[in-house]
Amino acid sequence: MTENDVVDATCKAIENEGYTINQKLNTIQKGIDIVGEKNGIKIYIEAKGGTSSKLTTNRYGKPFNGNQVKDHVANALLKTCETISKYHGPNTEVAMAFPDNEEHRDRIAKIQPVIRKLNIILFWVKEDKSVEKV
DSSP: OOHHHHHHHHHHHHHHTTOEEEEEOOTTSOSOSEEEEETTEEEEEEEOOSSBOOTTSTTBTSOOOHHHHHHHHHHHHHHHHHHHHHHOSTTEEEEEEEEOSHHHHHHHHTTHHHHHHTTEEEEEEOTTSOEEEO
16 A cells, blocks of 8 residues: 555545545655645644555565664654644644554554654554544
8 A cells, every 4th residue: 555545545534524635745745745624623644655656666566664664654753743843733633644554553552652642643544445543
C-alpha cells in the first residue's frame, strides 16, 4: 500500500465523518498531506505508506523493512509535532495515517504514550482500504 493509497482512503474516511477536504497531496508534493475541516475544526494529517509509490525504485511493491518503517514513523511524528507547533489551538486536530500492518503497529506501540499525550489521532488503513480511527 503506497502513501497515495493511505491518503485516498483517509480522505474518504474523514469525508464520511462530514469533513471537507481542503488539501490532498500526493507523494511528489510537499506539505501537509491532508487538511480537512468540519464545523470550524481543522484536521491536519501526515500520511505514510508501506511501500514505494515509484515504479522505478527497488522497493516498489515490496513492504518496507523495519528500519524504513522506523524512519517513516519518526518523520511522521516530527512533521506532526511541527504542525502542532504551527497550528496549535482549540480548533485544531492533528493526526497520522499509516498502513495497518504489524511493522507499523509495533513501531507506534513503542511511542503510544507520547501520541496520547500530544492528542494525535491515528488512522489505520487496512488492505481493503477501510480505515480505523483511534
